[in-house]
Amino acid sequence: MNRNKPTIYAVTGTLMAGKTTFIKQCLTRIPQGRKVLVIQFEKGMESIQGDTLYIPIRDVQSQTDEELVTRIADAVTETQPSDIWVEWNGMLPVQRLITLLNHNALRRCCKLGKIIQVTEGQGYLEQLAVSGSMLMEQLLQCDVAVIRNVDRKQLRTIRHALSRMQGSVEAIAWEDEKQIDSLLGFPNVNEAVRSLTIFTACVALAGLLYAMDISIPTSISVFLGTWLQAIPFLLLGILLSSLIQVFVSADLIRRLFPKNLLGGMLFGIFGGFLMPICDCASIPVFRSLVKKGVPLPAAVTFMTAAPVINPVVMLSTYYAFGGNTKVVLARVVLGIIASVIIGLFFVRTRTSIFTNQYSAVACACCQTFGSEGKPASKLVQLVSHFRNELFEVGKYLLMGIAVSTFFQMVLGSDLTQMNALGLVGSMLLMMVMALLLSLCSSSDAVVGKNMGASFPIGAVMGFLVFGPMMDIKNLILMSANMTKRFIVKIAVVSFVVCFAVVYVASLLGLEVWLA
């Protein structure tokens, strides 16, 4: 009997967003003969008039869910409408509306169709970034966002930003009546398309490996080895990042963090030195630090230094090179020098490195509301942030590992046939290999040593200094929410700086000193 149940269209938005006007405009386009019931949970700027059945409910907060459900169910049973439009109060959490509409008594007499957020376009993204914003809570539960007063370019920017916050939402311009009608009538297919795309990509990759005569079981083993090595560090990084995001205020960071450039960079190096994390973990922490207002040069110095100079990496280098402390020292010192220089390249960066304004300031989990409308506890915020960030960067980790596995299977690590390249050629080759193979910084020392056995030590050092800072896996991980411009810049700058630092050190006698 589901077919005969009236469909509910719920309209959300802040006060004066234009919810009533939007509903009125939609009602004018509904085919004649359809009986429409409008339930208004707040008094709109415009009144609903004409033949429409209209029920105002002004005293939501003083009524229990059961009482509200009974009122709505009675109205539906009595009026037998074809469609039901609900205008939800902009001051109340949408979660309460969803709880009401999913109540068994209502599900028996009507079905929830779409939830539509109506919003002013100017300053919309900035509003989403305001901590505690109801707009974000509404956005996370809506199918369609109808945006007022935006041109095509602004709409494109909003669409791009929203797609990263809530993948299912369709952003439509207020004036685009045709698309609004179309979306209100058809189910959202985004989810299915996305799942199908991922599945197709996996099958295509497997097919490519098979076509290239590369062992799929070995590829899967390499993939899983890298994933199992990376995931604990990624989780650790996300945990640290979540703790910073939820418990450390931007004010505190600004107060504690050294104000001058050099002090900030030294702080970044010191932080990197203390954290036993690999490159997978340093990226989420970097992102949190920037969000909390740490100057970009210092944060970049931290991100690039941490995977090279932390205790675990030093120990693994020590073991890999048979207890040669000079190699460890050279790796750490050159890593610090390169990190500081890379950081300096970002002193004049003024534009946001994040793909949208929202990412630069806040996160969805910190705007989690219970149905009572109170912000969630810090613990719930922490777990929510942890979960959201894991899903956000986890997919990029999988993609990064898939790409690096592909390169490992295709390229291997046998470079003995290329031992006539000289210092510059062998350094470039080893650094490109570090980029493509994406080895964990805690293990790359052994591989670098063996792979570069027939090369000058400068080439191995290029591999050891550059590899942990930047590789394919990290670049894909960064693309989760950083701009292409920033990613390209940091990749190029890191490569050039690491090459220059290690090359100059070699000219100054690094090879002789390490011999």
Next chain:
Amino acid sequence: MRRVNVAMLAEGIAFAMLGAILLVLSVTGTYMYYVTPRTLPYLYFASAMLLVLGVFALLRMFEQAHIKPYSHLMVLLVPIVLLGWSAVDTGILDRLLTPPSITSDSEDLMVAGGGAYTMKAALYQDTQIHGYDPVHRRIVIPEEETYLWLVEIYENPETFLGFTITTMGQVMKDEAYFTEGTFSPVRQLMTCCTADLYPIGFKCEYGDVDSLIADQWVRVTGTLTIKTLSQTSELRILADTVEEVSPAREPYVYAY
């Protein structure tokens, strides 16, 4: 009756499954098919985090939501499916389902070996390794100590010259690395994970290398010697016997 949010239930189950899989791999030691023992504490941490997220999701499974995304679960489902497939392919599942038995040739080597030896190599000083029989000038290298014995012998070759060495591994006789009449019984050394496997083993001289098949598991017994080449010299085992054996119990050896 309260209605279940199926998307949240699925998320909770996926988190719990992945956390449980990591826990099983960690507790049973089968994680060593993919990563080194050094990773174990981190794997316990990852398992705990995933289980916490699973519980968190399950606690929210009665919380109604309008938007119920599923595609993000790929982040959990891809590793779950691949770990499941790999468990069957690599024999982890068999190992988990059947009790261990001492049938491997490596265990025989262990039994046949002599007493303990205290390492002198700089990085592993005072580490105890086994299979050392100074009276008969013989070393029977246990499979899991292949790397440590290699380090010890290469760092202190003079101590062991003339010893009879017994070791096992897979035949490697690639022409790019081996001259005629030589090969290595190699084990795959894992430093961090399966992405950095590297073959290690003694170079052996043997009169009938052509009869050996690449990758077959063999046990080599021979005398340790130094071979002087045109410009340098290298350690080699002059192999007396090379016999085919069953594969090692553990797929890899580990640096630390």
